[in-house]
Structures are given as structure tokens and as C-alpha cells.
Amino acid sequence: MYLTEPRLIDVVKQQFRYKLNAYTGVFTSLLVMQLIGIFISFENSSSMGLGSLTIIQRFSSNDAAVGFTLIWALSMGILLTTIAHRNDAFSFVSNRMSHHLASILFLLSISTIGGITASLSGSLIQFVTMIRNHSAIIESAGMFDTPYDFSIRILTAILYTVLFAGLGYMIGAFIQRSKLVIPLILVAIFVFPYFLLGIGGGFLEEVVLFYGAETSFLLFLLKVSCTVAAFFIISMAITNKMEVRK
């Protein structure tokens, strides 16, 4: 008999708040990664010569900032499955389910923040480009000009970040189960599909096209949601039989 019976949702909330307070390093690493991406995004140039004509294009984009954010999300997903982070669960009266749910909530939260800042990093690059070059050609709709496009870009960034974070979480869960999984994952992604499926470029290309070639946002949302849910369910299933604490 318990005087107070803890509910799962309360335990999850408690653990989630703990992770938000304790793992502030994720925000530092996000900040550093995006700043690096921003700094290397400025004015890459390319030139073309056509006889007496030379065209020099100085081109800025926030591709690098977004790319680094996705790498950050992947690494954060893997990091959350490490022993140090798993042992934090023992600070509370909890079970594996509540630990996973709290980790998933934490991942979703930081991915949302990462996606928003990745999308907005383009504004900073755009601002600096316009200040430095008064005749810059800006091919990006503003927040007030096309708020729909602006919102869609942010939502797309969030979804991709969540996708990578979920993938990292699943990979981390596999690795924690057995370190032998690392070479197997590399072989599964790059070697087997290329030879067995006979698809030029391999399985990886098909996966990229599955998400990247989608033109309907709602379908894309459905794809990412189902994929991320599958990632988390697989992660929970894999770690279910692991030792409680080494």
C-alpha cells in the first residue's frame, strides 16, 4: 500500500524537467554548431567565363547551419542513450518506460528549438549579406511578405531535426545493446542494399528520395511522424531486456 501512488505522467514530467535543467550542454553545442554553420555560409563564390564575359556569383545560404543542426540532432539522440544519461534515471523512482518517455519528450523539445533556430539562422546570414552588399539579390520570402512560406520552412526544419534525433536515438539504443552493431549498421546501410537490391546508389538514395522528393507537406508530416514513432518503439523494445544498471 502506498500513501501516494506515483502516476507515470508525473514521473515523466519530473524526469523531463530534470533533463532540461541538467543537460544544458545540448544548448551550448547547438549554439556552437549553428554559429560555425553561419560563419562558413557567407559568400561562397563561383565564377564562369564565356570569352570576354566573366560572371562571378557570390552566394550565401544557410545550408551549412541546417546541416550542422541535423548532425547535432543525430549526435544528441545517440548521446541520450549512453550509460551516463541512462544512470540519471535512477535519481528518481522510475521505470524504463518513464525514462524513455522523458528522453523522447526531451529530444522532441530540443529538436523543435534546434529546427526553429536553424531556420532563423538564415535571417542572420541574409541580414549580414544585405548590410555588406547593397545590391544583393535576396531569394527568400520575408516573414511578413509570405507568412505561410515562412511557417512551412520552420516546420520543415523541425521535422527534419526530429527525424535525425529519432534516428540517433535508435542507433544509440542498438549500440548500447551491443557494440558489435556499429560495423553491422555501416554494412547494412552502404554495402548490402547496393549489392542485393541492385539499385544504383543504394538504399540510402531511395531513403533520401522518400523524404526529400515529397511535395506534399501533409504527406511528409505523416511520413516523418510514422518513422520517428517507429524509431522510438524499436529503441524501447531493444533496451527492454538490458540490465538495469551495470
Place this chain on the structure above:
Amino acid sequence: MIAFMPILLLILLVLGAVYGGIRVRPKMWQMNRKMTYVFFSAYVVILLLATIAISVMDKTSSAEYPQQLTMKEADQIDQSLRDKILSKDLSSIDPSLILESRTHPTGETLRLKNATYDSYDEPPSIYIERKSEHDDLIEETIYKPLFIADNLDFSDLMGYALPEWNRDEVVFHSPPEKEIVYTSYQDAYLLSQFTKTQAEKRGNFGGMSRQIIVHLLVPASTEIEADDSLMISYLED
């Protein structure tokens, strides 16, 4: 030696600061939770301010830049222009495509010479139409070249060389040396997946031609001699 004095002073200053700092041995600064939130919040505020600023700057200080024009649209304009010249329907041609209209006196013979010196620079497209009047006047109409790069219309920035007339001779030169430098910003390819501003056009260099199109209305009695390297189309009645 005197020129190096400022550098030496700067080096001495830095060394002095480091030595003084070592002596004092300040406490190592560490990134705690509070500082993390402060830095991150400042970063987010900067991003939001930049977002608002560029939305305002777009409207108030947007500089002139080339108009958007796809290769397909440019091809249609060019083809339409040539079709109208070939069908002698010059009155329906968009006046903005005309660079200059000139008249030149001519004698019994007209010589057309090619003086383009660069193998990459093609000679202009020349259309010659005969007129029935024997007024010893050649009417010349010059149409501007269409050049598209990255789906932007640089036609007005190209620079061109007008044909040089000298009595019974007209010489067509290469376009002048020209360097176009432009700066552009595009959103990340991944984020543009569902928006109208697709990044497909990125890196799409190329255009129709750097050379002008010349239409000559020549009296029927004038004999024409032309270099073989010139691209001339004779408009038949």
C-alpha cells in the same frame, strides 16, 4: 625599423597583459547553467531581430537587381523575336528589345566584315531584308542580346558592341570585356522543399547569347558581300 614599432609595441602589450594575468591568476571562467541560458537567449533574440529587420529592409532598401526570368521564358522571347523578323512583322516587336535604330547611306556595294576576335564570342545574328525603294539608305535595327544566369536577366548589364559603319562597309566586333559580379542569398535547399521559392535554379548558368541581333533593310539595287564566318539570314519576299 620605425615601421615595425607599432607591431613591436603591440606584441609587448600582449606579453605584458599575459604576464600580468598570470601573476594575478584569475579564477577560470566556466560555463554554468545560467550563462548557457543567457548566451542562448541572446542568440535567439539576435535571430528574431534579424528576421524582423530583413522583412523591413526588403521593402525600404531593396536595391535594383536583375529581373527574374527563366531560361524557358527567355528562349520564348528570343524565338518570338526571330520569328517576327523572319515574317517581317517588325511593328509587333516589343520596343524594349530594340537597342538602336539607325540609317546609313550606301552605294552600289555593301561589305559586311567579321571582326570578332575571341573563339568563344560568336558573331551577331544578321537578318537582311530587301526593300523596293532605291533611296540608297540602309535602315538598321539592333536588338539587344538576352543573357540569363541563375534565372536572372542580365541582358541590360551585358555591354555590347554596335556595328561600325564606314561608307560601304560595316564591321561587326566582339562584345567588350565585361565582368558581372552579383551577390545572392537563397534559403537552404532542404527548407525550400515545400515553398514556392525552389532552389532548383541554383547554379544555372548560361544564356541565349552575348551578341546582338541586327536587322538590315537594304535597297534592292545594292550588292552585298559578306565574310563567310558571319551568320546571315536573307529574308525572302
